[in-house]
Amino acid sequence: MPPFSPRPAPDPPAHLAGLNPEQLAAVTAPDGPLLVLAGAGTGKTRVLTCRLAHLLIEGRVRPGEVLAVTFTNKAAREMAERVERLIGRSVQGMWLGTFHAMGVRMLRAHAELVGLAPSFTILDTDDQLRLLKQVIQAAGLDERRWPARGLLALVQRWKDKGWTPQRVPDCELCEFAMGRGRELYAAYQERLSALNACDFGDLLLHGLELLGTHPELLERYRRRFRVILVDEYQDTNVAQYLWLRLLAGGHRNITCVGDDDQSIYSWRGAEVGNILRFEQDFPGATVIRLERNYRSTGHILGAATGLIAHNRARHAKTLRSEGEMGLPVRVAGLWDEEEEARWIGQEIECLQRHGEPLSSIAVLVRAGFQTRPFEERFIQMGLPYRVVGGPRFYERQEIRDAVAYLRLVVSPDDDLAFERIVNLPRRGIGEAALKALHAAARASGRSLVATARALVLTDDLPARTRGALARFLDQLDRWRSALAERSPRALAELVLEESGYVGMWQAERTPDAQGRLDNLKGLAEALEEFDTVGAFLEHVALVMDNAAEAGGEVVSVMTLHGAKGLEFDTVFLAGWEEGLFPSQRALDEGGQQALEEERRLAYVGITRARRRCTISFAANRRVYGQWTSALPSRFLDELPAEHVEVLHRSPRARPDWELLGEPRPDIRPAAFRTARAAARLIEGRAEILASRPPAGSRTFRVGERIFHDKFGYGRIEAIDGDKLEITFDKAGRKKVVDSFVEPA
DNA sequence: GGATTGTGTATTTTT
């Protein structure tokens, strides 16, 4: 060993190792307001978790003094895990979770201050709709003209803005039921508190009311939460923003991390303005930009930044790639959605054959219904896939029913749960009986179950109904007494079995009945993890998680919204057509703002890709069963040409061939596994081989007669570049791209 | 009280 070795620079503490200078600055920033503008793939989550860990390790704050909020349970879980790994102990005592989870926690502690009992229930969407429907009926309005759905959307929007009924400005009122919106909203709130219930919006709205009207309480929480951290700040709505501002108002130790370019939830109340205005809200705030992207290759990043540069309302950021340029973003035009699915399926098979894991591949679409052609094709091919974010476990009908049973057993006065399942399975307690019950309940001011107990002792109901109701109440009592004796799981099994609910599905002969029974079994299993049924119900209300999150060797198919926060080596962005993406709705109603949000969505999509990004559009698409033609999305024109390769429909259906390793003979395309599938594949190939020549290769004249595969014969009315306006003999006037048209 | 026909309407979605 040499006698004198130069003293090595002290290693940074383990939790700070590997951070770049900007990240380090954000992590170690002093107290006070801090905004971290973190572009896509710049290590946003890492900075947030490291900062929290750093503050704890340095002893600047104790776990019990931290409030850390996220938007999803998944993000909260991830954050907890990562912080625990960094600090080497549990985050016990910390307030770490979603806005809503933190809201309930606060509200349970002070429920009586907003007129609720601490055991209040949290309603799901179904309950809300049922309640609103009742409110609309009670107001004597025509339910068809003023549907509960519309009122729900409106009330939700108002709550997102932090408005109680009194605070709704007059100008908002013309929208619903000739200005009666506020009155209906107020009636709904009254019903909620009569039921000792809250909807999701209330979890924050009540909290806001609580802190706003009880200064001593606010002071207490301000002292308690010495440090506040917020993830995805661009997604906060006004209520959440006000809540944070109240809590951070004293010490102003608030760190917000977000990216205005990834704000895609304005339709759910998110206000990009919150992040754009941070420096005004917290004067003297430190703003740190993270602009080094570690995720995507140069071409992908170039395409994404070039696209987003078309937006005006944004914090200017310049994302830089650290790595190689990689492959340009490919753009492919296909004939219709089926061909699009076929082509992408084939591309994926090719990747798979060259050793790419399917789990590193995703197909992203604008709207849920677009997953269908992909599912059909992938099933046909035998390509393993998963639609991520479809109907969520706890939103399934059978699960909600089962949960309603449990709710009713735990709290007999839960009217909404009662209504949901009194006659499910059929017990002969129909609409008429329910109506009578309702009337009596209103008169006595008691719950439906309590009213029913009284009513079965009288002659007010027909004997048959009375018997049925009495039997049901009896069962309820038995289940309730079993509550103390049995484990949550055993209780659920008892209730679902004895009520005949399981039997109802067993008797059903529809193909999905077995799936529902499996789900019920899954529910029972989920109950194992809870000590009490009550704890489980709280979990269900707050954590509408996707079950089966566990990955496998499958391709992910999901919406662009669902893909936020995820990344894949290979991404296919399908359906880039005017009217679909950007969506018609955004185009029609939202003006510039909505268009910019669609563009941000496109930006989110492209930046999900690490190495390969392919965008496709179809010339024809079935919309509500009608064939419609569409033009390529304007976003395609906005991609900088130097980062894009337009694929012409050539026989070379072999993407990225040279960049990938040698074909692995042991992985055969799935389609070759069966002879029938092979035949289909050949069919698919043949179509691509025989496809029309590339756009612009043929010239047309106005007035020329043409033929179009889907619309038949027609006459060219106008020409705009490669777009033709054609009056079809059968299908009417349409705009189509010239490559899909041939001379008659 | 329950089955059947007809009508209307369709993004994005976490909690």
Place this chain on the structure above:
DNA sequence: TACACAATCC
């Protein structure tokens, strides 16, 4: 096209 819901009939 598909599905959910409401009015209608038995």
